[in-house]
Amino acid sequence: LAVSQPLNCRRTTAGKQHATHRFTPTLALTHAQALVSNLMLTPVPTLNRQEHNTHCFLDDHLIVRRGQCFNMWVDLCRPFNPSCDKLHLELKLGHIPSIRDGTYVIVPIVEEFKKGCWGAKIVEQGQNRIKLCVHSVPTACVGRYQLSVMTHCPGGRFTLPYVPENDIYMLFNPWCKDDCVYLSDEAERAEYVLNDMGRIYYGTKQQIACKTWNSGQFEKGILSACMYVLEKSCTPCSGWGSPIDISRVVSDMVSLHFLLINTLISCWKMKCTYILLHFLVVLRCLGIPARPVSNFCSAHDTDVCLTTDVYLDEKFQLIDHMNRDSIWNYHVWNEAWMTRSDLPSGFGGWQVVDSTPQLTSQGFFRCGPTSVAAIRSGQTFLKHDVPFLFAEVNNDKVYWQRRCDGTFGVVHTEKDVVGHCISTKAVGSDQRVDITNLYKHPLGSSEKSTALETALRHGLRRCTYPLPCAEDVVCEVSLKEDGPCVGKDAVLYINLKNKCSSPRSVTLYSQAAAMYYTGVRKTFLKRDQTCIELKPSECEKSYIFVRYKEHLVDHTSLMLNLFGHVAQTKQVLATQYSFRLRTPDLVIAVSLKLQFNWHATVCLTEKFIPKCHGPQKLLASFDCPQLTQVHGFTNIVVKQHC
Template identity: 30%
Template sequence: MKLNPLVLPPILDETDASSLNVISIKSFDLCIKENGPSHHTKNFYTMKENPGDETKLIVRRGQAFKIKLTLSRPFSRSKDTLNFVFTLKNDDKPSQGHGTLVGCTLQNNSYELGRSNEWGSAIETISGDLMEVLIRPSCRAPVGEWTVDIDTQLLNTDGVRNYKYPSTFYVLFNPWCEDDQVYMSDPEALREYVLADTTLIWRGSYNRLRPSVWKLGQYEKDVLDCSLLLMSKIGKVTPAHRNDPIKISRALSAAVNSPDDDGAVLGNWSEDFSGGTAPTKWVGSVAILQEYYKKRRPVKYGQCWVFSGVLTTIARTLGIPSRIVTNYSSAHDTQGSLTVDYFVDSEGKVLEEMNSDSIWNYHVWNEVWMDRPDIGGEFGGWQAIDSTPQEMSDDMYRCGPASVRAVKLGEILRPYDCDFLYSEVNADKVFWRYTGVNKPLKLLRKDTLGIGHLISTKQIGRWDRDDITDSYKYEERSRDERDTMAKALKQANSVFSRYYLNEDFNDVYFDFNLQDDIKIGETFHVTLQVKNRSDEKAYNVVGSLHVETVLYTGKQRDEVKSSTFDVKIPPNSVEMIKMEVTFHEYYEKLQDQAAFNISCMVNVKDTEFEYFAQDDFRVRKPDIKITFQGVPTSHEEIDVIVRLTNPLPIPLKKGLFQLEGPGIESQILMKIAEVPIGATTSATFKYTPPFSGRAALVAKFTCKELDDVDGFLAYEVKPRPEDVLIESNEINGGYTTLIERRDVIP
């Protein structure tokens, strides 16, 4: 048994302790009901009474919490002394120097708690044998589980009694504390980025954005313990550094993926998801983290939005403000050149075997909020971290924290991985035509506007999109934007000299486009407009149109349809070249996220001019509609109805609804035998909201014919009359007030 060096040894003879009248601890109350609201931790599973599970206190560092001690006799401020010893659990060698072993002497008055960067304890009130004590963890305390020992002693004697609290309590980051490195001043932002347990993730493509709801579930069973496990055991953050959000967030960006360390989620970008769950079928983080905590093996399977959703859950659980960010047309620059090079053949087909870079329809990462004393005050605030295993950073698959401010300024050498983030939102897209080995490449097109569109996150307090593009980059084509790119290229030591070999030709104008808002099941058309602007000369144009399925990572899959053309365009005239694609032509080849790549390659005969264009789009899937039969009230059962209309010209068979929400411990599953063509199906279930306040229900539908369909309902739960007013003893004020209960998402 290891001895705690700060705990005094008891006197040898207990009879002597009694004769000396050394005070003893009869009971120790952590005042969970009072501390929970003050520390914004009342919704955590472990803070509630659950049959078969121990209730534990969760507090935030830099802020006092209350305990009540029942003593063997009244405490005398002049004769008795009491010392607390706090030890970080699972630290093999706790030490005062590392801040993992802390002793503090009980002070006589609450104003004597001391400096915020030190642990403190002080008497608040004494009433007979009952003493109320305030304890304030240091604002720099390591986050994790702590034990507590108490030594009591009579002044000027050797008599000592020891009391060891038989359980533990948790200390988290405190973004409400001005002295904490993760401090955030805006209360509405704190509600959104720390307390909200449901959020939106944007997917789709830049021309058809698709919000999906993600149940973060940071308050649910085992999520806190799993988050601490991933930080300490998988992320290997040493006990001494568990007070540092920079090191913790960097470690978590690796711990959430599996390649280096058997982290939480196994990535899979193939079409085979056997032996696990397809990424599009996850509704939230809870099932993933609970499975990982139980089995200690990577959960199958994830893609970028799954990694991001899980990482957001962990960050908010630990108390670090976090949000999910989607970047449309996101570059994956493997060479660090700040360009993405695409090679195509004479027909305009992408040569996958030559392309090491890629452009994802969208990519999802995280931002976490903190000061950055390591690189300078101006680079604090939002920091980008990315747990999708794309490229190695310091020999591990991790990314960040990269200061978003540094990315915007082109400061790509600032730690960590600002260069990679900069490329994702700013790289130039360059298309080359390949004609064979040892033959020169022909530069077809350089696109400085094609990367980094509509960078999106959920709005504060609203179920809508917040465009944060201007926090990552200056306006395209602006002087600041090009100056920043020049600075980044110089720092990257990259040579950017491209020869423009395509002929400068303006007589013929091309406009390549696709009709907007295509619903799955419908026919769509690809159109190339060719305009001859010459007053005298006719031109012949020859080329091809292509439609291919594509993964959201930009990787080409199957050709759906192509067509060739050879047309003569008279002077001052316009020709429309169209290709129709029917549902039955694209349906069997459609990938799970319903994305396509369209492209065209055109040559103007008797010139050296070639026109190439490409774009990505997706067909829109239906939404699930969720409604209540009545007004939701806390602790009262209500019927919930989910509905879905079949948009396909074929029946849907063997469908499944999955639902999650506050108080639903395991997913509600409802089977649907068949949905005829054009029909609407519905299912009803009983639901009891556990608390009043804001909340959201999340639904997903899957079947063989149609998957990755979801929907959500954000709602307000009314409190019961008996819940509207409850007593609350203010910890630092000593007075009683009446407050309204709002327990779902404070």
């Protein structure tokens, strides 16, 4: 910014029209004209970044958090004279900055800071320079501000020309008590804002697996990319001070971006995990505390009626064109921490924000922010999207069978089949934390009944169906230990129990299928029919082999559909058991020797220089058409080079 070549400077005098003058460095040094020759934002960032907790960013710009003071040097063409020289800063956000909307900010020089007002104090003065301490408000809009300096001298008013290198990146501030994203616990701030390593949980509720990932929100260029997302959203900058508006904008933009990619690159297999991680990067990068959450057995309830309906024909075969509901093995979303001034008291804190929802919200593939407290208490009338989230974790499965006359009747129900093992990473460790109790009350509790009644009273509908006969035969499916691994036959155990004092004749129809993790079937692998005689109060155990060969898809998911009937009572047995084939863990040694756990070894040498010192995680993954989801990590300590 030093005036080392002819520049265009805008000069305004009282009673005259605006005029643009071209001046040289010689003219700029005269007392009658420009006072400021340079803005020095680079010598101070180290101190600014430490105080603002932005020291991890590798970008060169001044990166600060709102509601907190930051410093800058202003180089002058001559000594500053407070009696006749006046100076103020101007910050502009967006294409059409507005003072009313808070996107055009004038920062005056003041003696003392006032709460809720921008201001700058001269805290140090040299021969031809002054140091300013700038105070921002905790409600300031987040974004990339253009910075310029306006001076008032005896010769008129002058504006130092704008250059992109002086842009100021303003972020949310979880360390500021007056910011609506304030988080009181330092360990949680370190985890949910500053941590660039995390864990995603996937699989099934019986076989929970995890993957360590590097979000990389502090890498060079990522912050600029996040600002680009905001600027390309075409939403008013005046709303960028609200984490509620920001989360909806980013959710929409991230999902739109990946939908376009999926359209252009049809061979790329979309997974909600990828989009979740991109969304999480943007949230943490902008300063909103966020964490990924995995919901196992996640309902895709197309009509939000709190039931997942399964339709069978007279021969206990699935009627595909009628089975529009599904239960995903798992679904992942983000939670963001914020106050909710638009809701009654008590509904702030963690909010669900999902850029890969199973249904649209107001025509867009976005969801939230939805108060987790509202989901738990069944307050479905509160915004945003509480009914859908409530149904996603509170759902029964209802089995319908077609009768001889073509009508359908309910033959079996399963209670509370969704919203299990809701998981996130623990603060400060790699352990899994079960947060199901934050989303729903225990089954059978009075609080659970009250929440359901509240949801039904405010628009949700739920049908209850009486069963045609007593159910005295129980059917359960299980796996041995952690389940089979890829390459071996899948063995499932079926346990039939006769609870009455009379014998029972049971006919079972089993259908094994290769599945996508979203509950969509790829193909049937095996169909079978078995007749079993149960003595009074007898338990009968049997097993079934499933050979899958080349039919596996992503996440190596399989499902056993088990239907049947009892001859004596006409009772219908029905259950759908989802499971996955385990992939080998990738074992990593610091020497970078990679080893599979199953009869195959390969050594790889990869050289690179870590950018940051201190405790780090070394990640590795392996992928090929025959084997996916192979990954591992090890903890390392990077020493600073002397």
